[in-house]
Amino acid sequence: MTTTPDDAARAPAPDPTSPVAPGDVAAPERGLRVLARATDALRLHTPSGWRALRADLLDHARRVYRPSAPLRARHPGGEYVVAGDVLVARVRTALAAVPGVEVTAVRCTTDAQDRLDVLTVQIAVVFGTPVLAVADTVLDLTAPAVEGLLGPVGAAGPAPRVHVHVGDVTRARL
Known part of the structure; x- marks a missing residue:
């Protein structure tokens, strides 16, 4: 089967989660897309109590005993x-x-x-x-x-x- 330029344009985009083949020049770009999607997903699903927990953790860290000089x-x-x-x-x-x-x-x-x-x-x-x-x-x-x-x-x-x-x-x- 031969492909024409029109067929290549209609071909599905490469799967960004597929393993990277050696010499694949599109791999860094694909990796950045995967990272961006993962980051966006994590931002959407931040637990509601995280902000309060974060403040408590920072307060606790400030109160941790530190010996003076x-x-x-x-x-x-x-x-x-x-x-x-x-x-x-x-x-x-x-x-x-x-x-x-x-x-x-x-x-x-x-x-x-x-x-x-x-x-x-x-x-x-x-x-x-x-x-x-x-x-x-x-x-x-x-x-x-x-x-x-x-x-x-x-x-x-x-x-x-x-x-x-x-x-x-x-x-x-x-």
Whole structure:
């Protein structure tokens, strides 16, 4: 049986699920069509409770225990190690009484020897609060909190840098 060009045009399209023959140049295109159809089918059949389950999974992942970074500290008797979370709590406590300010995040960055390199304090302030004065107050209260826990600043290396970041301004009282 011979085929004419008209017969080839009427021939059924190749089955995209059929196995790929070696040297088949249409295989990548066929594979992409199969993938697109499978993706569309999965999108149509997403379980109704998936969104709630997804949110629960993400919340759980955020709450999973993660040990905090160790921080080297020094006192007259020698060196010791403090968990970074302890310093974060100490800084939050020191800044809790500053009017018109809420600490939204405290991050510790250490050097290769686990010494505090950078302490970043992110705050929210009430609209109208003088930001530079608040930043000075945050710096003034943070230094003794760090020294009280880690020992004299700069005793075991360069003094850590403290950054104050105003991440939000709000109209509500904090």
